[in-house]
Amino acid sequence: MNFMASKQPENSLLGPEADSQRTLYPYVTGTSVVALKYKDGILMAADMGGSYGSTLRYKSVERMKSIGKHSLLGASGEISDFQEILRYLDELILYDNMWDDGNSLGPKEVHNYLTRVMYNRRNKFNPLWNSLVLGGVKNGQKYLGTVSMIGVNFEDNHVATGFGNHLARPILRQEWHENLSYEDGVRLLEKCMRVLLYRDRSAINKLQIAKITEEGTTISRPYSLKTYWEFSAFANPAQGAVGTW
Amino acid sequence: MPKQQANWSPYDNNGGSCVAIAGADYCVIAADTRMSTGYNILTRDYSKICKLADKCVMASSGFQADVKALQKHLAARHLIYQHQHNKQMSCPAMAQLLSNTLYYKRFFPYYSFNVLGGLDNEGKGCVFTYDAVGSYEKVGYSSQGSGSTLIMPFLDNQLKSPSPLLLPVQDAVTPLAEAEAVDLVKTVFASASERDIYTGDKLEIVVINADGIRREYMDLRKD
Numbered sequence: 001m002n003f004m005a006s007k008q009p010e011n012s013l014l015g016p017e018a019d020s021q022r023t024l025y026p027y028v029t030g031t032s033v034v035a036l037k038y039k040d041g042i043l044m045a046a047d048m049g050g051s052y053g054s055t056l057r058y059k060s061v062e063r064m065k066s067i068g069k070h071s072l073l074g075a076s077g078e079i080s081d082f083q084e085i086l087r088y089l090d091e092l093i094l095y096d097n098m099w100d101d102g103n104s105l106g107p108k109e110v111h112n113y114l115t116r117v118m119y120n121r122r123n124k125f126n127p128l129w130n131s132l133v134l135g136g137v138k139n140g141q142k143y144l145g146t147v148s149m150i151g152v153n154f155e156d157n158h159v160a161t162g163f164g165n166h167l168a169r170p171i172l173r174q175e176w177h178e179n180l181s182y183e184d185g186v187r188l189l190e191k192c193m194r195v196l197l198y199r200d201r202s203a204i205n206k207l208q209i210a211k212i213t214e215e216g217t218t219i220s221r222p223y224s225l226k227t228y229w230e231f232s233a234f235a236n237p238a239q240g241a242v243g244t245w
Numbered sequence: 246m247p248k249q250q251a252n253w254s255p256y257d258n259n260g261g262s263c264v265a266i267a268g269a270d271y272c273v274i275a276a277d278t279r280m281s282t283g284y285n286i287l288t289r290d291y292s293k294i295c296k297l298a299d300k301c302v303m304a305s306s307g308f309q310a311d312v313k314a315l316q317k318h319l320a321a322r323h324l325i326y327q328h329q330h331n332k333q334m335s336c337p338a339m340a341q342l343l344s345n346t347l348y349y350k351r352f353f354p355y356y357s358f359n360v361l362g363g364l365d366n367e368g369k370g371c372v373f374t375y376d377a378v379g380s381y382e383k384v385g386y387s388s389q390g391s392g393s394t395l396i397m398p399f400l401d402n403q404l405k406s407p408s409p410l411l412l413p414v415q416d417a418v419t420p421l422a423e424a425e426a427v428d429l430v431k432t433v434f435a436s437a438s439e440r441d442i443y444t445g446d447k448l449e450i451v452v453i454n455a456d457g458i459r460r461e462y463m464d465l466r467k468d
Binding site for chain 2: 024025115119122123125127149150151152153154155156165166169
């Protein structure tokens with residue numbers, strides 16, 4: 001017997017039983033993904049952390065996967081939803097291959113498919129809690145796009161998810177240009193990832209950089225960035241402003 | 246345990262402004278190309294304008310995913326219409342379809358604020374303006390989106406449309422020439438970009454007249 005009757009409005013059109021089936025909040029999450037177009041294709045970077053709230057529970061999560069022959073998918077957000085998306089894409093690519101007609105789904109098509117999936121889940125109030133980055137090259141055309149958990153999507157020369165939008169995009173807007181060389185592209189991505197490492201508490205110093213070109217995809221072995229913690233601003237942050245934190 | 250409320254919203258406002266002006270034999274539709282979320286800019290080069298039929302163009306601002314879904318839906322319906330009637334949909338016909346499509350989702354709306362522009366069957370310019378649930382009206386000019394509160398009063402000042410309630414019925418087209426209307430649109434967006442944080446980057450202008458469809462771009466403030 002509930003003496004304190006709940007005053008919450010019944011705003012769901014489905015019954016209360018259906019609610020237990022819907023995503024309310026994410027559990028194991030990945031942080032930012034950053035990607036840019038360069039001379040030969042797309043470069044994408046993501047660290048390998050899977051956080052369980054404030055605990056860094058998993059440190060070898062591969063958040064970038066190759067899709068079909070022409071695409072590369074990076075995801076931030078709920079890891080289990082990312083794995084579900086990989087299963088959907090597996091089936092999509094399988095059926096595409098089974099036509100055996102010489103055609104294959106390019107990054108634009110995969111991005112469109114993902115956008116529809118994310119939007120339709122949002123319509124049912126049961127979103128896949130991810131921000132996805134989809135990059136690839138097909139017939140010499142480079143493509144880089146992103147889609148959020150509510151279906152907002154666009155393509156651009158450089159994209160980032162989560163904290164990357166706040167910390168990496170400004171760097172990319174300043175320093176990205178057409179026809180970056182591979183080395184310059186990697187250097188630029190590492191610069192972004194280093195800033196994220198310093199300032200995003202869910203970032204870890206173990207990352208992978210993936211490259212996709214007309215020839216195919218390569219995902220690097222996990223490695224770590226050199227960091228420098230002796231900057232005077234880090235060592236003595238209150239120097240210029242006593243009482244700050 | 247009391248029922249959990251959702252801590253995510255199915256909607257987002259991706260900002261931007263749209264304008265359309267109808268002339269005697271042309272129609273100008275324009276929108277900026279900035280896509281934002283909160284205080285961030287997602288991209289500076291996203292088109293809010295969609296060609297629905299040969300002489301019918303829609304500009305929409307609001308929640309981008311809903312706008313995209315709406316554009317796809319209307320494009321699909323137009324294709325079916327063409328198969329069944331062996332002709333393009335006229336602008337007034339598309340206007341009604343858009344209204345019905347929006348009202349269909351009256352209880353989970355498309356968060357999309359639209360202006361539809363084009364030429365009617367006689368070649369005269371027409372502009373239709375909508376709210377998110379399909380309420381619409383044929384007007385001589387309109388603006389929607391984040392900058393509309395800044396833009397609309399200025400358009401009223403320059404172009405004041407006759408009220409649809411007046412008798413005898415007056416033509417809802419502007420006396421301006423095409424070049425003057427395009428110029429007015431550029432002025433209006435330049436001003437809106439100054440004060441509306443969600444409007445800026447680049448302006449995309451589409452002009453429909455008897456010769457076809459023409460596209461033009463103009464840079465706007467990037468801040």
